[in-house]
Every structure is written in C-alpha cells, then in structure tokens.
Amino acid sequence: MKEKVESIKKELEKDLENVNSLQEVQNLKVKYLGKKGLVTELTSNMKDLSIEERKEVGKLSNDTKNYVTEELTKLETKLNEEELEKKLNSEKIDISLPSTKVAVGSSNILEKLIEEVEELAISMGYDVVEGPEVEKDLYNFELLNLPKGHPARDAQDTFYTDGDTWLLRSQTSPVQIRTMLNNTEKTPIRIICPGKTYRRDDDDATHSHQFTQIEGLLVDKDISLANLKATFDVIAKKLFGEDRETRFRPSFYPFTEPSVEMDISCFNCGGKGCNICKGTGWITVGGAGIVHHNVLDNCGYDSEKWTGFAFGFGAERLAMLKYGITDIRTFYTNDLRVKETFDRKDAD
C-alpha cells in the first residue's frame, strides 16, 4: 500500500513538471482524483479489508488525496495568475499620450491679487465694501477735501457723465465717504474697498483709462502713523515676502494730513539698487495718511474726537511688481494662455 502511495506521488511529481495549461491540470485531476483515478483506486478493495486495515488504508488514501489536491490547486493558482497577467499585459496602454483636459476655471490675475489682500484685511477685522462706479462729484471730490477748481483735480482728469455732478469715479475713496456717511451711529470703521476707477489716460504699457484701486480706511480713537506703518508692514510682507522692509516718505493727498508714500525695500535686489527700484533700493507701492479733519467732519465724524488712517494701492501696480508683468494691458486682454502660469497656488 505504502509503495503504491509512493509511486503515485512520484508519478504526480513527473506529471506536474510537464503541465503547461489549465486544461492539463484538469486532465490530471481526472487522472488522480476522478472516479477511476489513481488515488480513488487506492480504496477500491476496502470492502475486503479488516476494520483495522480499513482505518489505516482510509487515512493513507485520504492524506494522499489531500496531498494531490493541494499540489494541483497550487499549480492551478499559479497558472491562473500567469494567464491573468498575460491578459493584463495585453491591455497595456501608452501612459505618455496626452491627458483629457478637464473643465476647470481660473481667476483673473488681478482678481487673484485683490483676493489675497482682501483675505488678509478680513483677518485683520476689515470689512470688504464696494461702491458705485458712476458716482457723484460730491463724493468723489468735494467731501474728500477737493473743492471745485482744486489744482489736485488736474492730476485726476475725470470722465464726467452729467454736467459737473456725475462722473465715473477717479478713485475708490468715495466708498470711504459713503461708509462714513451711512454709518449713522458713528461707530469705529475698518473697511477696504477694492474697485474699478477711471481717468482720462491714453492706454499704453503703463497707463490705462480703467484701473483698479484697493483702499483701506480705519476710523477710531487715537490712531497714529505708527499704526498705519504696522498695518502696511503686514500687507507688504504678505504680498512681497517676509523679509521686506518698509518706509514712509512725506507726500500730499488732499484727503489725508500728514500724507505719506509707502515704500518697500526692493524685492529684486534686497535694497542694493537695481533696474526695478531704479537704483534706490526702494519701490513705492502706495499712498496713505492720517484722515484729513475736513473729511471726518464732512462725514459727521467729529475730528476732535475721531482719528483714522487711510491707505491706497493700485492693484495693477501691485500685480505688475509681484508677478513681473510689464504691460498693464495684460490684465484686460484676457489671454487664456496666461492661465497655464497663473492657475496654481503661489509659493509660500
């Protein structure tokens, strides 16, 4: 009996070596485990044996059956895997072919920059407020301490739409006026107002009859230029890098007194002097100052009690500096190829 089993095992070993397909495995299953299979035959003369012998033969044949089944299953699995792999290999694609362009939108460059400033301002407690572009002369000039005939109006040659009372706003400052006037309870104010503005300029690489300002206004008690400088620092560092230094230079705006120009240390040369900063090491990015007492009083904020600061940036100028854009018209042509560069997160 034992010899029989051994010879079956030996034969199986030989057979297994020659198997190459699942069909052949199937054939072996029949040869060994089928009704007339070699293993099945081990128990063919069971009825002639004693109980003791039956037990022994039964166990032996059972073990053999398990052994053979296991070996055949192993091989079957292996062949199955090989077959699948072959099939998958045949499905191989060229991953280097171009992708499908999914529908994804993008922000306008300028809007992207404005939102960066807005988010920062919101985090500092500023509300983002907008106002009309067709505006009253009263709000665009007069209440801002720019009476009719004021020489500073020259610098802002304006588009009028109706007599000398309505115009396309030449600055976003009227939003400040509206906010102060509308705040009938005369509580502290913190706003930024981004928006479109218009002046009589011929369009070229550095001039645009339509441009965008971002203005801020803070009205509270005991507000100083030092407070303004700290606020400017935050914005300058956010937009142009943590290592930016800032400085103020005296300037003039009719609606602030004192007025300052806001400069940042040149982000290109770090202050040594280069083309971008015209050798000075500094770049002017905006104007600001302490709100003029006439403006506060004009808007019902008693200038003996209230103080505030206001600041303003040209959004196009900021974006041109930040991204190295040399033609202001870039913002208005909307060349979609620009998206390839701009539709991503910026470096931290």
Add this chain to the structure above:
Amino acid sequence: MAISMNWVKEYVDLNDVDLKELATKITNAGVNVEHISSNDLNNLVVGYVISCEDIPDTHLHDCLVDVGTDKRKIVCGANNVRKGIKVIVSLPGAVLPGGVVIKASTIRGYESNGMICALSELGLEENTPENHAKGIYELPDDAKIGEDVVKYMSLDDTIYELDLNPNRNIDCTNHIGFAYEVASVLGRKVTLPDLSTSPIKDSVKKHFSLSIDTPNCTMYNAKMVTGVEIKESPDFIKHRLIAAGMRPINNVVDISNYVMLEFGQPLHFFDKDKLGDKIKVRMAKENEKIVTLDKKERTLTSDDIVITDGEKPVCIAGVMGGENTEVDENTKDILIESAIFNSYNVRYTSLRLDLRSEASLRYERGLNYEYTTMAIERACHLLEKYANGKVLSDTIVVDNIEKKKKVAKVTLDEVNKTLGLEMTLKDVEKSLNNLGFPYKEKNQEFTVEIPNRRLDVEPHRQDLIEEIGRLYGYDKIKSVLPTIPDRAGKYVGAVKYRKLISNRLKSLGLNECRTYTLVSDEENEMFKYNRKEQIDLLRPMSSDKKTIRQTLIPSLLKVYDYNKSRNVKDVMIYEIANTYGNKTEEDTKVAILMKGNYLTNSWSSTNTKVDFYLLKGILENLLDYLGLKNRYHLQEAKLDGMHPGISAEITLDKEPIGFLGRVHPNISKDDIYVLEISMNKLVEKKIKPIKFKEISKYPSIVKDLAFIVKKDVTSEKLVETIKHTGGRLLTNIDVFDVYMGENVKDDEKSIAYSLTFSDPERTLSDEEVMKIFDKIIEEVSKKHNAVLRDK
C-alpha cells in the same frame, strides 16, 4: 520745475554743503528732487565764425571758425549760422548729453572738425521742435574766442529737477520759496534779495489812474520806469534763466521772467506810450476781441478778466498781454503790473484759450501777496541796474486782500499721538525754528503763526503736525499695530454674492475675465435686452470708449476673438461687472461665453462640445446652487443678436432676469453660446435654510416609455402632464432619448422617458405602479396628441 542751485546760493549759505546729500535730505522731507544734473560738459569753447558758405543743394554751411587755438573747418546745418557771430563750438572728444561723441569727420565731402551747438543739443534747453527751430545759440560779441564755454556761461551749476506734489508747486516753483525749504532742512536762514531803488521825484500817480471794476482782482500794484535801454541781459540773468529752462531774450523781458522765477510772482510790462494814462481792470464783455502778443485774435467771454486802457482790452489778465501795448525795441517807458487775479478765472481762461504758461499756472495755484509787493520793487531794482531805467516814486496800489494771520495751536501730545513718535519739546521747537514758523510755547502747547509764503499750510494742528513730522523724519516712525478691539471682517453686500457666483462659475470650468466698462456705440447697440437710457461720457477720448456699457457680451466676444486669433480654440469665459443706465442706475451683470470643447482630449474622442444644453446646465447648476431650484424657467424668445431657434429668456419667479443661447450667425459664424443675467435680481431673492431630507430606504421601480408627438410639442409640456398625473409617487423623470428620422414622420419626433417611482415609507407593488403608468400614457396621449411608441 528746474532749480538752479547757483541761484539758490544767493539766498541760503550752501558753501559747505554737498548738493547730492542735500537733495536726498530734501526728498526725505517731502519735496522730491527727481534728478540732479550738473554740467560736466567738456571741450566746449567760444568760436568765431570767420566765413560761412552755403554747400550747394543742401541746407548745410561750410564754416571757418576761430576757436582760439586754431582756425578750423566746421559744417553746420543751422539756418542762423553766419559770418561774424560768436558761437558755442564742441570740439572733437566732447560728449554731449545722450552720449553723442563729437568726432572729426567729413560731411558730403566737406571737412568738419567739431560742431556748432544749439542750447538744446547741450541739454540746456528742452529738445522741442520750437527750440530746435531757433537754431544755434549766438554768444554776445564780448565773449572771448577760445574760452571755456562752461566757465564763460557759468554753466558749472547744479540743477535740481523737482517732481512736486500739488501742495508744494505753489512755493517750490520759485527760487526763494525753494531756498526756504533748503533752509528748513539745513536749519539755516534765508536772505532776501536787494529791493532798493533810487526813485526820481516824479510820481507814477501823475501819469496813471487805476480802477478795479471786478472782485476777481484782489490786488493790483503798478509802478513806472522811464528811459529804459533795451539790450542784452547781464550774464548771471541769462545763465540762470537758461538753467531754469527759459531762453534769454532781452534785458527787459528777462527781468520780468527772472523776478517770476525768483518770487513766483508773474509780472506784466506795458509800453507806457502805447497804453495811455489809464488802467481799468474789469471782466471782458461777451465776444470782446483782443490781439495777443502771439499776434492771434482772441474772442473773450464774460468769465475772462481783462486789463483795459479805460476802453479797449490791453491784456488778458494772468494769461497773455495784448499786442497793442507790447514792449518792443523802441520802448522807453514801462508800466509794471504786479497783481493777484482770481485763480479760477485765470484757469478757466487759459484752458479755454489753450494758453497755459509759466505765468498762468502760477496765478492758478495762488500767490503770496507779500511777494506781489516785493516782486515789483525787485523788478524796478533790476531795471534801474541793468536797463538804466529811472524809477518813478510811489506805487499805484489797489489792495483788497484780507490779511488775516494764520495761527494754529498744537500740543506736544497731539504731535506724538498723531505721528506715533516720542518727540520732545526740544525736537518740536527745532522743527518749527527750522521751518521759520514763529511760535510761542506754554505748557507744552505751541501757538504757531504760519507765514504767508506757505499758502498750502492751513491753520490747523494736523497741518502743523505734518510740517513738524516731515522735518523730524518719518524714518523714525516705528510700526505699532493699533490697540483696537478684535473683530471679524467680512464681505459686505453685493460683493459677497459676486464672490459666491464667481467661485461657482470657476468650479464649473469657466475662466474669469476683466474687460473695459467704456465701449463704442456699436458695441452697446448689440444684444439689446431690457435696455435703459444709455450713459454717454461728456468728453469721450475716442469713439471706442464713449459710452458706459449695458451688456458685457460684446466685451466677451472681443476676448473670444483675441484668443481665437491666437489659436486658443476652447474658450470658456465669464465676467461679472457693473453696468449703468438711466443716468445712475447700477445693474451688476453675470455674462458667460462658451465655445468649443468643454472637455477635450486631443487624440481620442472623449470630447464634450459646448451646445445650448451644456450652457443650460451651467445656468441650472448656478441657480440651484444659489438655492433657487424650481423657481426659474426658460421660455422660447426672439432676442436681439441671438439665433432665433436656439435661444431662450430666463425668468425667475416669473420675472425676466436675462437670456441665453447661441449668438446669431450674422454676428459670428462660429457656434458661440452666451448667457447674461442680472445679478441684482438674484440677490434680492429670499431662500430657505438647508434642511436634511431623508432618502427613501425602500426600493424604487423604474419604467421607460416613449411618445411620438408633433415637433412643436416641447418636452416641458409632456413632463408637466406626466408629473401631474404621476403624483407623489413619481419621484424622478429623465429624458433618455430624443429621435427624429426614419420611422418617424417629418413633422414628428420621438421622446423617451425613464420614470422612477418610490415611496419613502414602503415598498411599492408592481400593480399600483402599473396603474399610474397606464394613466400617464392615457393622459399624455389625450392631451398632446401623442402616440406611445412600441418598445
């Protein structure tokens, strides 16, 4: 404004001062010195033209010039070059402004060893066509041949080119005013020039009477100088005028300009003999005429101030003199006017006549009456000295100026609180002393008198704080965040809504655009829909930017064209911008333009082409996102600029809010789809808060059916009937096929629907669903003349 520092030195001691460092200090104190130039011109000598022959068939001249060391041939193209004049010669090796190197050369076969120069070529005058036309500069006869021109003309000056803010272009556009600024920065004193004269007994009052007939002339001073000798100005006057950008003419004209550049007060000189014995200042009569110095006849209005001889105008006040009283080479007796006119009138007149000049600008910005008086004395002093004039005693004066001292108070605490500095009493005192503002201090409160020369400084503490601070130095201000309560910032009003829409559209694959508000009439005529009265600019700059747009679509079409011409084929764009009509009414519009493939793969066929239904999908997604599901509706409409069969009007709560569809082929042959809706109308809508809705746990039953109907029966109508008949248990209706063609008649179409039935509380039985299903078939067939299509 160009300032000659040689000139400034006359009023402030600058002997030990580095002018480059000074410029930085002045700039840091708020007066921008934009550019410093010193004449490092070399190889320039005085030459004498010995002979001058025309070179045939050219504008050139072949000259022989004595330059001291030798006599040399020079070719010159100027038309005023001639034998016997003295000229500026730049010798080979000279480097002219702009880097032009002078070399010995041959021009048209003629030898040329240098160049005879015009002032503009030397950078001493602006390079304008007018200046170019003046030709070469002629030196006086007494110039020494061969002498260094820089020395001879005292050109070794340092010029500050100022870029002035509007507040300082009143006082820093004259040399005395700028000298005060220099003195403030350095802490030095200003010495005013000599005003003294030796008047003769004869009084001007015997020769003239003056009357002022208008409130627009607040001060008028007149003095008379007789026996003037018209000749060349002394060198220092000529050189300083050149340095400040003015060309010397003769001593009398030059003195008038010199005093203007010195005190900022424009003067006018009349020829006394031509003028007569009367001056009357009044407003011009409508259509009154005067021929001005430039020999042009000017028609006046009642807003112009004129100086008259009692009858006819002899000068347009502040703008330009009349030819009838012009000082010429035969003039002997002069009447000098030093006056203050209403700045608005001068501005208006000079703008209207296009005669803005150095003088008119100064009247516009305002004048210090103290200098008005000093300037006339100064002019007399110079005329006496340099034109041999005899100054008559007395001045005819009309003075209606309100002379109120400008006084303001400021405390040390206010200074520090506003600037955020820790200045001491001494620091503030130093600033005020430097400024030359007289003050008294008591208990740390300063009472300060603001001198008249600083017209820009108002009597208010904020003005004083600025003056004190800018001299002390803003660089000393440290950053200190305001100590105010924290608060949460937010987007307020419509901007919040705009961001919401914008972000949704971006997530739907659309790219944000920014285009111009001002458009042409033609553009504004397109896509007329619910139009308001157009707002035109009063003075447009060009016809393509003359009106405020009421639709954004033409702007987006331009963006499409721009990109198309650069081979960008798939254009998915939107813009949200304000439009205006009816004088001031604002309407924020949301516009979308789509063309090409929404999804693209360049090599396989997985493209999704934009069509009406894709754009409709964008619209529905947006409105659903805004919480407006089931409240909007599309209806067929014939719209301006749109394809009549492929466009629709959009209503929200039954009110029209805009339209969408394909652009009319007359406008573009490309199949461009556009949409425009009014954001204002969306913002107004109230919506319900979000509430979780249980999804049915029980299985649903799906049944399909198809109808054949007439082509003009819309799917919407069929769905309406299906929905109505299906009732509560019919939870979803999908169209899964629309077919026209074989087996369907020409005027018919087949639409197939997939209907979903479910109940949140139980499992539906097939029988009850079939009952509803059959009812639906019956109703649709009856109502829409529909035939159930065989499966």
